[in-house]
């Protein structure tokens with residue numbers, strides 16, 4: 001195993017965010033995906049969430065803590081502006097994307113219409129016999145979390161309308177700059193990019209439609225993808 005191991009599924013926007021930070025900083029790593037829900041608990045008994053990054057034998061949880069750690073150990077290129085006001089905006093957008101935008105996408109994913117496709121997508125790598133069982137478990141667990149958070153209790157058309165309005169807000173915030181609040185890519189772009197990228201992954205066709213109606217945001221995602229590919 002290499003010195004740097006990222007534990008998590010590439011279907012998670014938070015794992016995507018960390019992968020892009022690792023690529024930007026040119027850090028070699030190995031990605032290890034979960035074979036079942038118990039893997040996530042084993043990797044991270046504190047919050048029981050992915051991603052987890054193992055760096056020189058030490059495990060760091062939470063995508064934002066992981067990015068803090070990468071910034072400390074691998075400062076180039078920086079993931080935040082040097083300007084304090086710009087930096088604050090980038091941090092706030094990262095936090096809203098992780099804690100707010102994420103739940104709009106979860107509500108879309110686990111809506112009555114999309115839950116079955118979402119569960120199928122996540123359980124696709126499990127052994128064939130276990131797949132239906134795992135799909136039922138995931139629908140109950142992740143759909144239940146989304147309802148517990150609150151967003152999952154809203155009618156799907158309300159979620160969709162609200163999400164469209166938030167994407168419009170992002171277009172305004174982006175303005176005519178290549179990245180949020182500046183010319184350099186920051187952790188805000190990695191977080192929003194991770195949400196947009198995984199939102200397009202299949203089970204939520206409504207999201208593909210929303211993004212195609214906002215070409216400035218689709219171009220932003222393309223820029224993030226281009227800057228973080230190997």
Ligand SMILES: N[C@@H](CCC(=O)N[C@@H](CS)C(=O)NCC(=O)O)C(=O)O
Nearest residue numbers: 012013014048049050051062063064
């Ligand atoms: N704040 C955390 C959120 C991580 C998170 O919610 N991960 C989800 C995957 S998208 C997860 O592990 N869910 C499994 C569960 O809650 O059981 C971060 O930034 O890493």
